[in-house]
Amino acid sequence: MHDIYIEIFNKLGIPTVLAEITWPVIPFIFVAILLILVVIFLVLMERKVLAWLTVRKGPNRVGPFGFFQTIADAIKLLCKEDIMSKDTNKILFTLAPMIVFAPIMIIYGLMPFTEKFVAINLAAGLFLVFALSSITTVGIVLAGWASNNKYSLLGGMRSAAQAISYEIPLVIAVLSIAVLAGTLNLSDIVIAQAGGFSDGAFFSWNVFSWNIIPAFIGFVVFFICSIAEVNRIPFDLPEAESELVSGYNTEYSGMKFALFFLAEYAAMFIMSVLIVTLFLGGYLSPFSDYLSVTLFQNIIHNQNILYIFMHIEQGFWLIAKTYFVIFIIIWIRATLPRLRADQLMSFAWKFLLPLSLVNLTIVAVFKYFSTLMNG
DSSP states (O other), X not given: OHHHHHHHXXXXXXXXXXXXXXXXXXHHHHHHHHHHXXXXXXXXXXXXXXXXXXXXXXXXXXXXXXXXXXXXXXXXXXXXXXXXXXXXXXXXXHHHHHHHHHHHHHHHHHSOSSSSXXXXXXXXXXXXXXXXXXXXXXXXXXXXXXXXXXXXXXXXXHHHHHHHHHHHHHHHHHHHHHHHHSOOOHHHHHHTTOOSOOSSOTTOBOGGGSTXXXXXXXXXXXXXXXXXXXXXXXXXXXXXXXXXXXXXXXXXXXXXHHHHHHHHHXXXXXXXXXXHHXXXXXXXXXXXXXXXXHHHTTTOOOHHHHHXXXXXXXXXXXXXXXXXXXXXXXXXXXXXXXXXXXXXXXXXXXXXXXXXXXXXXXXXXXXXXHHHHHO
């Protein structure tokens, strides 16, 4: 994406120095627009899917089929008064939502949405994703402590305990992907999953080269830990309404509360993108070739137009896979009850951690023999 931006400036006759100076603004604008659109749609999608799963109507008043309900809610939150009690640590209370929200914006820029459409392409991108995602826990703990509310403090402490417990099996599951791909670069991890059975038939499958095949146990562990990391049911202990009123965000109102809300849904989307990138081939087609190339190569002879169609299809496959994962997460919310705190901790340490180590062993053995056979 950076190279394309510089090339456009050069063609327009604008100095390269100016392009380099203005470049950091472009990913920020792109990420901000994408994040807002994603969250608005996700909130509406969750309400509609939950209503369907629980045999209710869901949003149906504001706009056609209730499609503008999320926008109305956003306007309401923006207009609400920002209330702080006199005993609140005002500086930390204000900083906490920003600390939770800001790292997620950077993580969006690290995701390879298509082959070229990646804002920040780093050799250790995967490492940076988890380094940044751990910062959000600090923001939640800070919000709980700065609120001067016992319920909020308990929610913050639960978040810290939950994050520490579930990040260990999560990272071990990710290690298996690094072993398979031989890299921490997210774009290279996607490219390493290309291949599969390509016998020349139109519907030759590419899915057999995705990481979910050799690392299926790791996929299950990563999926469960991802739900826990973004505080989704059945792992929403930090904001358990039945015990903690609303947990770490009990004292928040207006735009500050909206930032927590925005961060939660943005994190759910980005974790789903990460699951797809690491285990389900990312933007790659499940077939041996892209359908747009197969269908139009005999009709359209301009390679640049075919290239554009291919990138559009890459974006389509990534989004389609991502929303399938999100649908499963929403389905789990409608199905399972919340765990108790002791059950949550036991599940991570006694079940997921050993399972992630078994997965890493299996993947290491698989990688050794596959290298031996190919080498």
